Amino acid sequence: MWLSYxxxxxxxxxxxxxxxxxxxKPEQRQRIYFANHTSHIDTVAIWSALTPDLRAKTRTAxxxxxxxxxxxxxxxxxxALNAVLIDRKRTDPQADPxxxxxxxxxxxxxxxxxxxxxxxxxxLPGAFKSGLxxxxxxxxxxxxxxxxLDNLHRSMPKGTYLPVPLICTVRFGAxxxxxxxxxxxxxxERARTAVIELAK
Amino acid sequence: xxxxxxxYWLIGGVVVLLVVASAxxxxxxxxxxxxxxxxxxxxxxARVRAWWSMVAIFAAAFLLGRNAxxxxxxxxxxxxxxxxxxxTPTKIGDHxxxxxxxxxLIPVQYLLIATNWYGLFSIFIPVYGFxxxxxxxxxxxxxxxxxxxSAKIQWGLMIAVYCISHVPALLLLQIPGYAxxxxxxxxxxxxxxxxxxxxxxxxxxxxxxxxxxxxVSPSKTVEGFVGGAASATLIGAAMWWITPxxxxxxxxxxxxxxxxxxxGGLVLSxxxxxxxxxDWGSMIEGHGGVMDRMDSVSFAAxxxxxxxxxxxx
Numbered sequence: 341m342w343l344s345y346x347x348x349x350x351x352x353x354x355x356x357x358x359x360x361x362x363x364x365k366p367e368q369r370q371r372i373y374f375a376n377h378t379s380h381i382d383t384v385a386i387w388s389a390l391t392p393d394l395r396a397k398t399r400t401a402x403x404x405x406x407x408x409x410x411x412x413x414x415x416x417x418x419x420a421l422n423a424v425l426i427d428r429k430r431t432d433p434q435a436d437p438x439x440x441x442x443x444x445x446x447x448x449x450x451x452x453x454x455x456x457x458x459x460x461x462x463x464l465p466g467a468f469k470s471g472l473x474x475x476x477x478x479x480x481x482x483x484x485x486x487x488x489l490d491n492l493h494r495s496m497p498k499g500t501y502l503p504v505p506l507i508c509t510v511r512f513g514a515x516x517x518x519x520x521x522x523x524x525x526x527x528x529e530r531a532r533t534a535v536i537e538l539a540k
Numbered sequence: 541x542x543x544x545x546x547x548y549w550l551i552g553g554v555v556v557l558l559v560v561a562s563a564x565x566x567x568x569x570x571x572x573x574x575x576x577x578x579x580x581x582x583x584x585x586a587r588v589r590a591w592w593s594m595v596a597i598f599a600a601a602f603l604l605g606r607n608a609x610x611x612x613x614x615x616x617x618x619x620x621x622x623x624x625x626x627x628t629p630t631k632i633g634d635h636x637x638x639x640x641x642x643x644x645l646i647p648v649q650y651l652l653i654a655t656n657w658y659g660l661f662s663i664f665i666p667v668y669g670f671x672x673x674x675x676x677x678x679x680x681x682x683x684x685x686x687x688x689x690s691a692k693i694q695w696g697l698m699i700a701v702y703c704i705s706h707v708p709a710l711l712l713l714q715i716p717g718y719a720x721x722x723x724x725x726x727x728x729x730x731x732x733x734x735x736x737x738x739x740x741x742x743x744x745x746x747x748x749x750x751x752x753x754x755x756v757s758p759s760k761t762v763e764g765f766v767g768g769a770a771s772a773t774l775i776g777a778a779m780w781w782i783t784p785x786x787x788x789x790x791x792x793x794x795x796x797x798x799x800x801x802x803x804g805g806l807v808l809s810x811x812x813x814x815x816x817x818x819d820w821g822s823m824i825e826g827h828g829g830v831m832d833r834m835d836s837v838s839f840a841a842x843x844x845x846x847x848x849x850x851x852x853x
Binding site: 497499502504506 | 618622623625626630632635638639642643821822
């Protein structure tokens with residue numbers, strides 16, 4: 341869609357959003373990319389850093405209560421970014437909020453998620469919610485790629501509406517190894533550390 | 541020869557120079573054996589390749605005319621300021637001031653050149669930017685490192701926008717007997733600064749022994765500076781026919797440009813290191829960032845502008 345080219349073009353012109361593949365390569369594999377979350381541009385930044393063929397098979401998780409709240413945001417999320425809306429507020433207590441992501445992964449596509457669940461004021465990620473753990477359990481063969489978004493917290497921090505042009509980089513790390521019978525909190529802490537390691 | 545004919549010849553001359561440089565790079569690449577030398581030659585070739593692109597962009601802007609040239613320098617300022625502020629620690633309280641710097645001050649500074657408003661051009665950033673940017677930041681009620689943050693933003697603006705904008709500002713000068721030829725003066729400035737940088741690099745690589753400022757800029761040597769400065773001054777003198785100067789005056793101007801360019805390289809290298817970086821960015825392969833190429837220009841341009849304005853208008 342033309343709007344996605346406009347978004348990607350403006351993010352590249354303003355912020356660079358250059359990819360740095362530190363521990364993995366831009367290969368056509370099924371992956372869960374998980375990143376720190378500091379600004380509304382994060383999704384577009386990772387999106388622009390992926391190669392077009394990877395982008396075509398990668399969908400991003402977006403909060404339904406924010407991205408579904410107006411027709412414009414909905415169009416941007418669904419049409420331009422090919423996002424999957426996640427009901428993080430659990431409006432229907434019976435439904436699994438991760439359900440839409442299961443469908444995407446079952447179909448063989450990759451996903452981008454922000455395991456903190458919401459934007460943080462500081463660059464390093466806070467505690468991860470359990471969504472990443474459940475996805476990792478359910479899809480043991482999918483690669484888990486940590487991603488660190490550098491400088492986006494300065495470019496458009498929470499509470500601001502205009503990005504300041506600063507050079508932002510998107511670092512993709514090595515796949516997170518699977519450890520059998522690791523408990524939830526240890527796994528989530530290890531995943532968070534993997535993102536923090538990329539910040540150094 | 542009319543000015544545009546001169547410009548064609550000059551661009552042709554630069555292209556010949558690049559062809560020679562590319563040929564030398566090829567030959568060196570075949571002849572070097574050990575890994576260290578090969579790395580130097582690879583970097584040299586990357587630099588020459590980047591020069592082809594830079595020359596192509598500059599030539600296109602020059603040939604498209606006055607407004608295209610001003611717009612190109614506005615973009616250079618934009619990228620340079622972006623590199624400067626990426627390395628500079630700022631806080632969320634500076635967000636509005638930074639937006640204003642990028643989206644208001646840069647366009648206005650270059651529109652002032654396009655509309656020939658010299659009076660406001662020369663004070664816009666040092667007076668209005670200086671007073672109003674911290675006034676915007678202060679509204680965020682964050683006093684932590686307030687002076688440092690405001691000072692660094694202003695410093696970045698002065699170098700990346702105010703100083704660099706003095707290159708296209710040469711188009712504003714009304715020099716008797718030189719009407720319509722000011723684009724050549726811009727070409728002259730850029731040629732002398734960049735030849736000085738290149739020749740200091742070449743002389744330094746060939747004969748460099750004594751370091752001038754090992755802590756600030758390890759690659760600068762006395763031999764490189766003397767050889768590069770002398771030959772760039774001679775090139776400047778030899779180019780007198782595209783300027784309003786006599787050959788002797790042209791040598792003096794070129795020497796001033798070379799000296800300021802050297803100081804600019806040194807000062808901005810120190811700034812870069814104090815911000816904890818080795819290169820300003822990675823936009824230009826082999827060179828680093830835009831600021832790595834514009835550091836000497838930013839110091840030379842205002843001095844060359846005012847020297848010409850004072851003595852020749």
